[in-house]
Amino acid sequence: MLDQLISSLTDGLLLGFVYGVAAMGLTLIWGVMSVINLAHGPVIAMGMFGTYLLFTHLGVNPYLAMVPVAGAGLIAGLVIYVIAVHRVINAPHLSSLLATFAVNMIIIGVGTAVFSTSPQNINYSLGSVEVGFLTFPASRLVGAFGAILVTACLYLFLYFTRAGKAIRAVANNRMAAELMGIPSSRVLALSFGLGTMMAAVAGGLIATFFPFTVLSGGPYELKSFVICVLGGLGHPLGALVGGLMLGGLEGLIPTFMPVSWVPVVEFGLFVLVLLVRPSGLFGAK
């Protein structure tokens, strides 16, 4: 029982880091411009496919492939922002929700036409790691490290660069930031790009240990919602904590009840937290 709990929890937490990265992108966008990006899932899937294509066709190491995938994610984010989001940034939430959902449909539609919905798999194994009675694929460990690295980079960027500080200023109060001479449109576009980039990277990391299809981003998008709410919408670092919590829960719950109850608990908790503490369990506000 205890062995099972520990191994289950380890698996969950390692995965939680990667969930955290995916959620971080979503929460960053929400924090800066109060837009819930429903195109998040497809971007995660594109991250998966980007890594897959680079690995399968060009033989690039999947972890190395993360760099061009991140770049492509950033650019994709900028493009999406300019085309679909900028016009509705001040409109009611319905508009931005549906605009990003339209982008979701476009990406999935094109993705399905190009890749079909058949499952793909990156055939790159790092073998398994054994620690005492624990056995888990090394790729999960590397994934977790990757996630921490990405989080650290984001943190450094937000707190120690000019552009990062501008993003935080706009997140804090867009009007005031504009009065201070911060070009808010550019900052908004950059934040959207960064959020999308995080999604793409998360997708790349996930692709190294799970098979995926064009539609695989959906579940991670839903998980990202849950994580954002747990960690507090709009707090990038809270997302990592939220990710770990969700990963932990996913490890913990199966020890006590059938695995199929996990989503019931997960989404039940999600609704509950939204109702009781919409600012998240660790929300500052």
Add this chain to the structure above:
Amino acid sequence: MILQVYDLTKRFGGLQALSDVTFDLHTGEILGLIGPNGAGKTTLFNVINGVYTPERGRVSFRGEDITGLPSYDVARLGLARTHQVVRPLHELTVRENVMVGACYGREKHSLKEARRLADGSLDKVGLLDRGDQPSGSLNVSQKKRLELARALAARPYLLLLDEVLAGLNPSEIASMMDTVRAIREDGISILMIEHVMQAIMSISDRILVLDYGTLIATGAPEEVANNPQVIEAYLGDPNMTARLLAE
């Protein structure tokens, strides 16, 4: 006594927005509420009409304790208000806006009845010919009048006016003042926040002065204008001081 406010206290986090505010409003009276920016005037309105719940204190309206009652219940008892920043229901026509007031106000009219009443109050504020326009298309001064018409259509006993004169030009101010006086003639009591000193001094029966959430003076306009504490409160705002002293 139509409104009694006793010992009202409201905090936002660490900020003390209102502390121990106590005053009465007599039936048929126009009571002016002044104070520097951030003094807590709008907060006081919000606590009175149930948008916020106070930490301490009591509000009673026509002898009934309404402390902590939700804003819609307060409205149905006959207490209407306007907003400092106008809040028209953009997609609805001007007439429909006013009908909302009539339908859900004190007398809870049917749609048909509300339409008739709405035209009455639109007439009173001079917007009758704009009834079919979407309210979003009005200019600021018209929107202010719309707010007023909406509040009036609720047939309130007491009207809270939050800076109905702000942003209007002198001739618009004059006609709005006439409207306010006419409302009082109809027997509606009024509590109004105003920054246009000349206007509030001339129209109010009594004035309350709020500073940092505390009531620092109450009395007839002349008394208040000469109160040293009031002048001091406004000193941080030289413009205001000048205007107050020019009185």
Add this chain to the structure above:
Amino acid sequence: MKVWQKPGFWLPLVIVLVWGGAVLLIHQDTMRESAFVLLMAVGLASSLNILLGYTGYVSFGHIVFFGLGGYTGFYLLSEQGWPLFASAIGGGLLSAFIAGLVGLAVLRLRGAYFALATIGINEAARAFVSNFEPYGGATGMFVNFSAYQKYGGPGPALWTTFTFLWITTMVVLVASYLVKHSRFGLGLLAIREDEDAAMVMGVKAPKAKTITYVISAFFPGVIGTLYFFKNGNIEPGDAFQLHMSIEMLVMVMLGGMGTVMGPLVGAVGYQWLRGYLLTSPIFKDLHLAVAGAMLLVIILFVPAGLVGWVRNHVQRLQKVLE
């Protein structure tokens, strides 16, 4: 003028009346099947519009009521042997009841938070039903074929189901019109435009929103029962499809939210477009992408939707198109 003297009231009703009536008269199976899909879309979109269009609350997981109601109606029908009509009403009532409970809590949330919560509720409901043994768990339930004999064999049973759906759709449209043109509806519109201001004017927002939520949840429950009876079985994966929720939203937006005609036009338009794209050799593989691009264009440039746009631009039609 009384309600029945207004063209805006009659237009959607007569369209559906004539349309469904013609299908019944012509009595052709293929035509009934496509009319079933279209009418169902109209019914669902109009129900959603009662909440979305009049109160401005974006329910992203509205399909949960289709699923829960469908499941309950199906359970009553196949496991308890209730007649179709009673089961459908039972399914609707359960949806309405759940909406009442959930609404009291969730409707306190505004904007995007509410939208997120509705997604969460849908996912939680799906996961719960997958584990709920009386409802067949993950593999769902089916109607024993002999159940159709009660309605004179499978053929007549399907026509009966269609007739119920047809009537339900008309009831939804009537409800939609009556809500919009009532004192209650005026309060809802006020909530949509500015909830706090509405409350200050005396609109009991929490109660009004919950009632609206209940109304807009009832019909999907009824329609769900009819749909799954027609299909002969029900499974969690089919009952709680998030993408159907979003399709409903798209239909409402396409036609024009907050109008009675909008969801009707939007639903038919969307389904027709989808059918066209699927059959077009050029767009066959890209139908989702093309639909997405169209949605984007509408949101960015015609946010009022088709009916809304016509209403705003053609004075003469304002009284006809409600």
Add this chain to the structure above:
Amino acid sequence: MKRFGVGFVFVIALSFIVASLSAPPGATAAAKTVKPAAAAAAKTVTIGFTASKTGKFNVEATRQINGLHLWMEQVNGAGGIKLADGTVIKVADKFYDDESKKERVQELYTKLINTDKADFLISPYSSGLTDASAVIAQQYNRIMITAGAASDSTYKKGYTLVYQSYTPASRYLTGAVDILLKLAPKAKKIAIIHENDKFATDVVKALKIYAEKKGLNVALFEGYDSGTADFAPFINKIPADVDAIMGGGHFADTTTLARQLYEKKINTKMIALLVAPPEPKFAELGDACISVVGSSQWEPLAHFTKESAAKEGITWFGPTGEEFINAYKAKYKEDPSYHSAGGYVAGMILQDAIMKAGSTDTAKVKAALDAMNIMTFYGQLKFATGPKDHGLQLGHDMVYIQWQKDKQGKAMKQVVWPLAGATASAFVCPAR
């Protein structure tokens, strides 16, 4: 104004009616009609079905359709089905892409019956889609031969016109228990992890009952959602001393499960999984596929011959296994899988029934199907005719394969059960 409104109503109503007439939503033009070579006295029957040309069942469905098309080509090439009264029946097909989606299946089958006037129906691939289409077939009184649809539950709904060509799900893995007990007579505990869909649930429900009857303890019995990619929560729950792990679902998820079992270095005597192991693609797992046992509807290596049929006193029908394999390879340049054979056999079943009925009349063909008992390269075919399970396949049995390493260390599958048809003997999982 009023007259204008009334006119407006009718114009719009009319256009809706036209819309529902002319453009049924979701109808696909992917439909393709294979016209038989014109023959003067030939009557043509239309066989309608949908195929998952896209979506998650794409791989399996394509093979099934290939098999069916091969059968059609052969029938028409031989001049059609000749009836006793001299009529020659040619076959034509009409099909649409169902995108592996249930709601499309029902729409399209209704269209196949009403618009395209299909005389007989073949099911789509997978139990879930077949279940959806069977309702329609029965509602409109059409005979449907199911292929790729093993789930028992479809045949327990009171249908009278639906016939199963696969071994039912309830007999899919029971043989694995026999193999286990043969290899490791002391085995006590097994763990079952299965996909939460109709097919796999039907399989494991029967498996559990059978295993318990044989004295095994089912220590873990859990279902996973169809899209599951992470099996760690399930694998972590497997007790350390379990003797066998059984279950799975369809190709994609089962392959992932096998991979993750390997990565987690789970020690057990036997791993028996559904659907995926017999597929040649399963070999891509590399070492993870070794020793995995799977059950198959049909294997090219399995032997059913005219002689064996004669010995059991059953009539032989159709080509031999070799003839089928060669024809299939010639046409599609790949080895047939059991899905291909399933598609081909579905056609053969119709052919035999039409010949015996001497007519294409639904009632007569139904009677012939009810009475059918034949042997083919695919095995024996015979249907249940009781009211509780009408159409369920009774004659056909599964064969079990295991992935083993040949002398060069290359992974290859061997038939290990039933022993009579075995090409190699099964072995216990190597410790890994």
